[in-house]
Amino acid sequence: MIGDLHCHTKLSDGSMGLEDVIYFAKRAGLDFVSITDHDTMAGITRAVVLGKRYGINVIPGVEFSCIDNQRGRKVHILCYLPQKPDRLEGLCNKILDGRTKAGLEMIKRVSRFYPITADFVARYYAGSKSIYKQHIMNALMDLGYTDRIFGDVFTQLFDSEKGLICVDVEYPDTYEVLDLIHLAGGIAVLAHPHEYDSLELLNELLEKEILDGIEVYHPRNTEEDTKKLEQLADRYGVLKFGGTDFHGFYTKSYSPLATCVTPHETLNQIFKQKKQSV
Numbered sequence: 275m276i277g278d279l280h281c282h283t284k285l286s287d288g289s290m291g292l293e294d295v296i297y298f299a300k301r302a303g304l305d306f307v308s309i310t311d312h313d314t315m316a317g318i319t320r321a322v323v324l325g326k327r328y329g330i331n332v333i334p335g336v337e338f339s340c341i342d343n344q345r346g347r348k349v350h351i352l353c354y355l356p357q358k359p360d361r362l363e364g365l366c367n368k369i370l371d372g373r374t375k376a377g378l379e380m381i382k383r384v385s386r387f388y389p390i391t392a393d394f395v396a397r398y399y400a401g402s403k404s405i406y407k408q409h410i411m412n413a414l415m416d417l418g419y420t421d422r423i424f425g426d427v428f429t430q431l432f433d434s435e436k437g438l439i440c441v442d443v444e445y446p447d448t449y450e451v452l453d454l455i456h457l458a459g460g461i462a463v464l465a466h467p468h469e470y471d472s473l474e475l476l477n478e479l480l481e482k483e484i485l486d487g488i489e490v491y492h493p494r495n496t497e498e499d500t501k502k503l504e505q506l507a508d509r510y511g512v513l514k515f516g517g518t519d520f521h522g523f524y525t526k527s528y529s530p531l532a533t534c535v536t537p538h539e540t541l542n543q544i545f546k547q548k549k550q551s552v
C-alpha cells in the first residue's frame with residue numbers, strides 16, 4: 275500500500291487536469307493519491323468521486339504557502355484530511371487573492387518586454403484558482419520566446435532579486451498556518467525542507483511538538499538529505515511522508531507520478547489517528 279501524497283493540477287500550478295492526474299496515478303500503480311493544490315481545496319470533492327471511478331483512494335489535501343518570518347524564507351506546509359475544511363477557506367482565499375493581484379501586475383509588466391497581451395496569458399490560467407509564473411512562461415513558450423518553463427527567460431523575469439517583472443506576495447506566518455490546520459483537525463506536514471532551506475525551522479517546530487510529519491521523500495532530495503530527514507522523524511516520533519511534488523511539465527526536473535511515495539506504515543498510522551479522533 276503506497277501513495278503519492280503531493281500532486282498539483284491545473285487548479286493551481288500544474289499542467290494537467292484533475293481527472294488526468296488521478297487516472298495516471300492509478301496507471302502508475304498507486305493505491306493512494308493526494309491532490310495538494312496550492313492554497314485551495316476546490317478540487318477535493320470531485321477528486322474523491324474520480325478516485326472511486328478509477329479505483330484509487332484519494333486523500334484530501336492542500337499545500338499552504340507561508341513565510342518563516344524569523345528567517346525571511348518561504349515555507350510550504352502540507353495539510354491532509356482536515357475534518358473541518360471550512361475553517362481553512364478564509365486562509366485559502368486570502369492567499370489566493372494576494373497571488374492573483376501579483377499575477378495580474380506581472381502580466382502587465384511582462385508586456386513591456388514582450389509583445390504579449392493579458393487576454394492571451396489568461397488562456398493559460400483560465401482553469402486555475404490563481405495566476406502563477408508558469409502560466410506566463412507557457413504563454414511565452416507558445417509565442418516562441420523560450421523553449422522551457424524554467425530557464426534563462428524565467429530567471430530574467432522572475433529572479434527574486436533581479437527579476438524584471440517579479441512581484442512579491444504577502445504570505446501568512448508559518449505558525450498561523452499550523453494553528454489553523456490543527457483547528458481544522460488536519461495533519462500538518464513540512465513540505466520539502468531542503469527546497470527553501472527550512473531545516474532550522476524544522477528543528478524548531480519539532481522541538482515545540484507542533485508538526486505531525488515531515489515530507490522525507492522528495493524527488494529533489496539527495497540520498498543524504500533523505501537520510502537526515504528520516505533520522506529526524508525517528509528521533510521526534512513524527513510521520514514520514516513522501517510525494518513527487520507533481521506539476522506535469524510545469525516543473526524544474528524530471529518527476530513523473532510515483533517518483534516518490536509515502537510508505538504504508540504512515541498511511542496506516544494517519545487513518546488510525548483519524549478513526550481515534552472521530
